[in-house]
Amino acid sequence: MNIKNKTIVITGGAQGLGFSMAKSFIKQGAHIALIDMCNQQLDDAVIELSSDINKVISYVADVTKEDEVIKTFNLINNDFGSIDILINNAGITRDGMLVKVKDDQVVERMSLKQFQSVIDVNLTGVFLCGREAASYMIENSEVSSGVIINMSSICRAGNIGQTNYAASKAGVVALTTTWAKELGRFNIRVGAIAPGVIDTQMTRAMKPQAQDRMIQGTSVGRFGSADEIAHTAQYIIENDFFTGRVIEIDGGIRI
Structure with missing residues (x-):
């Protein structure tokens, strides 16, 4: 698929990786629909x-709320005339141990709220947005193809202190392979990206010692860049033989 003149919907698109992808795609002639929860960040x-030349419109919506997602995707389809590409990028972390033990006594447990909040955004939000985008792509399938990209993580294999996050990102890959099988007959491809540690505001806020440890764990000796994630998304969009798979882009991290 050629990116030029395509409508790309990006959730969590007002900042971080989502915004970096939007900047990359706008340079290539795409039309951008940004979904996020912060009005001011969206305006900026x-x-x-x-x-x-290109149309850019923002939409305030909570991807965990079914009614808001349905309304937002209907607005996007009406505003742009079609939805060609969805990038399910919105996500959160609420890290913590399943159980915290001190002197052989359990002193703290991950709360259901802590677990469910991450599942709601990272997995349920992907489901809701993917369902709505696929519906409009199918309606337009006779004249155009569609692409859905879901953001996973290398942590999907399991990571200490991230029961909720790892479970959500593993689920995202399961959705990806399932949707690729279901939607292929409608000319819709579905792929996933599993980043390692990327240079973002969150990683820059870490202590220097923690940053050094993470960098030393990679084969390339540095964090990944947001532009490299955007380039990976571009590859999935442009390669019409790619579907049902996840690309790990982690600098050869050594686990």
Whole structure:
């Protein structure tokens, strides 16, 4: 699929990896629909992305709320005339041990709220947005193909202190392979990206010692860049033979 003149919907698109992907795609002639929860950040993002040629519109929505997702995707389809590509990027972390033990006594447990909040955004949100995007892509399948990209993580294999996050990101890959099988007959491809540690505001806020340890765990000796994630998404979009698979982009991290 050629990115030029395609409508790309990006959840969590007002900042971080989502915004970096939007900046990359707007340069290539795409039209961008940004979904996020912060009105001010969305306004700032639209101003920075503004183009005389390409359409950029923002939408305030909580991806965990079914009614908001349905309404938002209906608005996007009406505003742009089609939905060609969805990037399910919105996600959160609420890290903690399953049980915290001190002197052989359990002193703390991961709460259901801590677990469920991550599942709601990272997995249920992907399901809801994917379902709505696929519906509009199918309706337009006679004249255009569709692509859905789900953001997973290398932590999907399991990571200490991330019961909730790892479970959600493993589920995202399961959705990806299932949807690829179900939606292929409608000319819709589905792929996933599993990043390692990427240079973002979150990693920059870490202590230098922690950053050094993470960098030393990679084969390339550095964090990944947001531009490299955008390039990976571009590969999935442009390679019409790619579907049902996950790309790990982690700098050869050694676990």
